[in-house]
Amino acid sequence: MKRSRVAFAIIATAAISILIFAFMAPQWIGQGFNWGIITATVVGLAVIAFFLEFESRHVNTKELALISIMGTLAAIVRIPFAPIPNAQPATFIIICIGYTFGPMAGFMTGAITALVSNFFLGHGPWTIFQILGWGLAGFTAGILRNLKPNIWVLAAFGLVWGFIFGIIMNIWHWASLIYPLTWQTFLITQLNSIWFDTIHGVATALFILILGKRTIAILKQWHNRFFWKNINNEPKKFDTSNT
Amino acid sequence: MSYLKFSYQDKKTPIHKLNPVITTVWVASVVILALLLDHPVFLALLFISTIPVVFAAKIHREWAIFVKLAFYLGIVIVIINSLASNSGSNILWQPGIHLPLLGEMVITMEALFYGFVMVIRLLAIISAFSIFTFTVHPDNMLMVMLKFKLPYRSAMMTALSTRFVPTLIEDAMRIKDAQQARGLDFDKGNIYERIKKRASIFTSLLSSSLERTIQIAESMEARAFGSCKQRTYFHQTRLDGVDRILLISHILILAVAIFSSIKGFIYFQFYPELNGFVLPVAGWIIIAAILILLLSITPLALLKKRAVN
Incomplete structure (x- = not known):
């Protein structure tokens, strides 16, 4: 087994055992152990596991460069829109990359977008949650590709991701700063950001409807230039032994 | 174009010249401590202990923007906490309004106090992260990732x-x-x-x-990227004596904090009544030790005469 696979297994076990421990022994919570730390640790471990999974794959230089530059693109279109929170095409770009290049490329693009844009807008505990949110948006878009959706399905997918992203971003804030932790308080925290999530979702859906087909066509063209299947039909060797 | 600039600017202060690994570990321990313990006095002191570092790094103007943002978030936190929790015993206001989702509206002193303590927690975390954002160059942050053996x-x-x-x-x-x-x-x-x-x-x-x-x-x-399994680096970050001392002291801080939290030396009860302003002597000693160790980063950074790069 590869080293990164072993690390991946260890991380997955650690994350799951932390969660099981937290649910099984609630009397320990509050004694060197609280939900703010638990959520941050588990999400951090999940993100590292994704990175290791990417690392263990054989990715060629072209794809590496593509993911980093698309991360930059998604990050820079995010920065000028920062005054209007969430009305930015970053999620749209990430979904398109995931859709064209597959789940892992989508995840990495999302992760890099979060990291790079926060070098400009400021890091915080929210960075790892953004990595997870955007990463999973790209990842699920890569899975959705197998269903061969039309543009309307993709737009609906973008709309839904606007809300899921909001939920992921609220988890930390809710788990570490609100008491008691009930579904009612989570719903209120969610209502507080529902306006931003709606803008995010609607903007992403609109971008997909207006620009989606063209963007995916451009990306597919690039994809076809460098990724091709090796069809194994070697020409028959001319037999010279008889002559 | 203002957005062309990084949040980071090299102001050539001792904090900027610190080893990025040390700054990262310092910020991480402040954040973990803030999440670990919820004693109001401790959290307030933790927030205050980040301020000397901010001024030593001359980033107070940028830091003020972050803190203002935390205040806006804080208002929401206070409102949600005071509306959501009915388990306090000192009722401040009970107008007899029935709220959807939450039942009867009761605002207790404990819930309000809890909200304010959570704002202090958020302030401490955001203040620490602002030091990280404004004093560590993005490339050095990535160097830290490599130092911790991340992919x-x-x-x-x-x-x-x-x-x-x-x-x-x-x-x-x-x-x-x-x-x-x-x-x-x-x-x-x-x-x-x-x-x-x-x-x-x-x-x-x-x-x-x-x-x-x-x-x-x-x-x-x-340039033959990825041709060898073991790669080499152009710049190497090394940890010298002072860095090692700082690193070990931070690991100690976290160990002590977890220990005292489990043992209940630093314990505060919010509900049903505020209780725990008076700590056992051991608790105060631990708090003082933690804060002195955290604050020691500024004088140690000043002491160090590190050449740039």
């Missing part, structure tokens, strides 16, 4: 991506100028038309950056 390919990709931000912004500006020279007026028409016009910048930028990826990939291949 290097992802770190390299992030570095590459960060480096191309100014280039791509320049590209976007150039495309915009070119479109305007062709007679495209970006500020005319209804919203749909405006989006369509801006889309023309986007698709051109996408194609040109895709061309760029090919150049980058080819230059990486020309």
Whole structure:
């Protein structure tokens, strides 16, 4: 087994055992152990596991460069829109990359977008949650590709991701700063950001409807230039032994 | 263009010259401590202990923006906490209004106090992260990722991506100028038309950056990227004596904090009644020790005469 696979297994076990421990022994919570730390640790471990999974794959230089530059693109279109929170095409770009290049490329693009844009807008505990949110948006878009959706399905997918992203971003804030932790308080925290999530979702859906087909066509063209299947039909060797 | 600049600026203060690994570990321990313990006095002192570092790094102006943001978030936190929790015993206000989801509206002193303590927690965390954002260069952050044995390919990709931000912004500006020279007026028409016009910048930028990826990939291949399993680095970050002392002291801080939290030395009860302002002597000693160790970063950074890079 590869080293990164072993690390991946260890991380997955650690994350799951932390969660099981937290649910099984609630009397320990509050004694060197609280939900703010638990959520941050588990999400951090999940993100590292994704990175290791990417690392263990054989990715060629072209794809590496593509993911980093698309991360930059998604990050820079995010920065000028920062005054209007969430009305930015970053999620749209990430979904398109995931859709064209597959789940892992989508995840990495999302992760890099979060990291790079926060070098400009400021890091915080929210960075790892953004990595997870955007990463999973790209990842699920890569899975959705197998269903061969039309543009309307993709737009609906973008709309839904606007809300899921909001939920992921609220988890930390809710788990570490609100008491008691009930579904009612989570719903209120969610209502507080529902306006931003709606803008995010609607903007992403609109971008997909207006620009989606063209963007995916451009990306597919690039994809076809460098990724091709090796069809194994070697020409028959001319037999010279008889002559 | 203001957004071309990093949040980071090299102000040549001792804090900026600190080893990035140490700054990261310091910030991480403040954040973990803030999440670990919820004693109001401790959290307030933790927040106050970040302020000398902010001033030593001369980033107070940027820091103030972060803190203001935390205040806006804080208002929401106080409101939700005081509405959501009915388990306090000192009722301040009970107007007899029935709220959806939450039942009867009761605002207790304990819930209000809890909300304010959580705002202090948020302030401490955001203040620590602002030090991280404003005093560690992005490339050095990635160096830290490598130092902690995190996957290097992802770190390299992030570095590459960060480096191309100014280039791509320049590209976007150039495309915009070119479109305007062709007679495209970006500020005319209804919203749909405006989006369509801006889309023309986007698709051109996408194609040109895709061309760029090919150049980058080819230059990486020309330098034999990924040909060896064990890679080498141009710059090496080394930890010298003072750095090692700081690193060990931070690990100690966290161990002591977890220990005292489990043992109940630093314990505060919010509900049903506020209790725990008076701690056992051991608790106060531990708090003092933690804060002195955290604050020691500034004098140690001043002591150190590190050459730039």
